[in-house]
Amino acid sequence: MSKREDKPAIDGRDEFYHFILDFASDAIIPVDISGKIIYWNRAAEKIFGYTALEMIGQPVKKILPTGFKIDTEKAHFGRHFETVGIRKDGGEIQLECSYSIWDTKQGTFLTIVARDITERKKLQKELEKTTNWLRAILENANEGIIVTDEYDNITFSNNAFGEIVGYKRNELLGLNFATLLDQDGRKKVSKEIALRMKGKTNRYTLPIYRKTGEMRIIQVSASPLLDENGKYSGSIAVISDITELEQMRQKLQEYSQKLEILVEKRTKQLKDAQEQLLKSQRLAAIGELAGMVAHDLRNPLMGMAGAVYYLKTKSASKLDDTEKRMLKIIEDNIAYANKIVSDLQEYSKEMRLELKETSVKTLLRESLSSVRIPDKIKVIDKTVGSHKIEVDVAKMKRVFTNIIKNAVDAMPEGGKLEIKSRKKQACMEIIFKDTGIGIPEDILAKIGKPLITTKAKGMGFGLAICNRIMEAHKGKLSIQSEVGKGTTVKLTFPIMKKEEKVKFLTVEAKSVTPER
Ligand SMILES: Nc1ncnc2c1ncn2[C@@H]1O[C@H](COP(=O)(O)OP(=O)(O)OP(=O)(O)O)[C@@H](O)[C@H]1O
Ligand SMILES: [Mg+2]
Structure with missing residues (x-):
């Protein structure tokens, strides 16, 4: 690199120094004690836009207008400061400067080294801005x-x-x-x-x-x-x-569980109601049919019964033993046919209760008197005289006689039928215990439904009717049995308080009034 013609040599220094100064990337600007520029390197040209010719001899204030305080007390190096520089085109540039002072025989000089940090400052500002943003986001x-x-x-x-x-x-x-x-x-x-x-x-x-x-x-x-x-x-x-959210989630879960249970319960109620409806529809159909059958059969049965009575009374002397036996058979079968017709009607028609307070003992005695008890069967009445129940007497007698008849049928070889009454919590229990043949498990499971019978001459309506009558009394009939040992039939009646009785009767009265 040759020495540039437009630059005067500094105090006769050699080319080597120019070379170094020109190749520095920072502006290197030596000034004399009055602030006049005495050298201007290439980097200075680039940073400020002035040529060396334009600047040498010019006051340094031209490019560094804010100036700086020079500490001339003692010569030292590396004083740093940041300032704003003015370019030839008037534009401002951010500068990072350092200066050093040196004394020579010619006097004191100052060298300013300036670095353009405009771009760095810009980046720094942007970084700061982004950092502030991020901080604001995090904080808020x-x-x-x-x-x-x-x-x-x-x-x-x-x-x-x-x-x-x-x-x-x-x-x-x-x-x-x-x-x-x-x-x-x-x-x-x-x-x-x-x-x-x-x-x-x-x-x-x-x-x-x-x-x-x-x-x-x-x-x-x-x-x-x-x-x-x-x-x-x-x-x-x-x-x-998420505490509140979690609490809400748990509550929601509880609600949905409760809802599920409720839905299940309601579904069951609906199913029961449906079954009840079907049952009552079926009953209504049976009832209608039974009504027709009863109507059609009762008159011929009455006629037959009248004819038998006539033969028995008017022609009694003319009849031999076989004929009398035959007439008895006809009479028994007419009675049996009549029972079938009444059972059918009883089971199917709507039940209307006429409640009356009566003693268990009286009810039992009256029921026993209507059943023929063979001599080989011993009936033991252990009911308590003071025990009273409020029932439809005629209907409850049907229940008692059905149970007693079943027990008698179950003891063809004789046995013992014991009846007792007892108060248990809010209930009155009447228990019929026989020593008969017992009921096999498969029959026991079905018992109480109509038409379930093991008897040649049974209709299988007895216990079905008993169940209906007990249900109407808000009571229950339950059976326990062991084949070969005997059967226990238990009737349970709720002992109602006064206000419950009123409610019960009101409901009962409603249920017998057909809805229109
Ligand atoms: N005490 C009992 N011991 C043994 N079996 C019994 C007893 N009570 C009922 N059963 C059985 O239950 C069946 C049903 O009884 P239920 O009274 O309903 O009808 P049934 O006696 O057969 O006929 P119905 O009473 O209509 O004349 C009987 O056929 C019998 O097999
Ligand atoms: Mg029976």
Whole structure:
């Protein structure tokens, strides 16, 4: 590189110095003690836009208008300052300057080294702006945000996290996250950190304890932070307080469970009601049919009964024994046919109760008198004289006679029928216990439904009618039996309080009034 013609040599220095000065990337501007520029290198040309010719001999204030205070007390190097420079085109540039003072025989000189930092400043400002943005986002986020180091100590916390746990931010800094948890929470967090160390981001919920000891449920979304070598150096976590949400979720779950139970219950009620409806529809159909059959059969039966009576009374002397036996058979069968017709009607027609208070003992005596009890069967009445029930007497007698007849039928070889009454809690129980043949299990399961019979001359309506009558009295009939040992039939009546009785009777009265 040749020496440039437009630059005067500084005090006769050699080319070597020019070479160095020209190739420096910073502007190097030596000035004399009055502030006049005495040298102008290439970088100065580039930074300020002036040529050396234009600037040498000019005051340095032209390019550094704000000036600077020179400490000439003692010669030293490397004083740094930032200032604004003015370019030839009038534009401002940010400069980072340093100066050094040197004394020569010719006097004191000052060398200013200026670096254009406009671009760096711009970048710095932008970085600052972005940093401020990020800080504002972190600080004002609704969610708690914390940063922890590799040992899980909190190194940053925003306000929201402080509010979740009820600590001031400076109290949180340096605090180990685990101190805010219980034992289970600590175990959980250790497992999650182990996953983060493998580079995984995770989300989980756990209980956390406020400074006051109050427990809150938080949801954590955490990511690992890695250092420049890719090693785990901590985590950043976004934390939301989901206590209320969790409570609501639990309530919702409870409600839906309750709802399910309710739906199940209502479905069952609906099904029962449907079955009841079907049953009553079937009953209505049977009732209608029974009514017709009864109407059609009763008259011929009456006619037959009249004819038999006539033959028995008017022609009694002319009849031999066989003919008398035949007439008896006709008479019995007419009675049997009549029973079938009444049973059918009884089972199917709507039940209307005429309640009357009566003693269990009286009811039993009257029922027993209408049943023919063979000599080989012993009936023991153990009912309590003072026990009273409020029932439809005629209907309850039917129940008693049906049960007694069944017991008699079950003891062809003779046996014992014991009847007792007892009060149990809010109920009156009447128990018929026989020593008959008993009921096999398969029959026992079906018993009480119409047309279930094991008898040649049975209709299988007896217990079905008993059940209906007991149901109408809000009572219950239950059977226990053991084949070869005997059968126990238990009637249970609720002992009603006065107000219940009124309700019961009102309902009863309603149910017998056909709806229009
Ligand atoms: N005390 C009892 N011991 C043994 N079996 C019984 C007894 N009571 C009822 N049973 C059985 O239950 C069946 C049904 O009895 P239910 O009284 O309903 O009808 P039934 O006696 O057969 O005929 P109906 O009473 O209509 O004349 C009987 O056929 C019998 O097999
Ligand atoms: Mg019977």
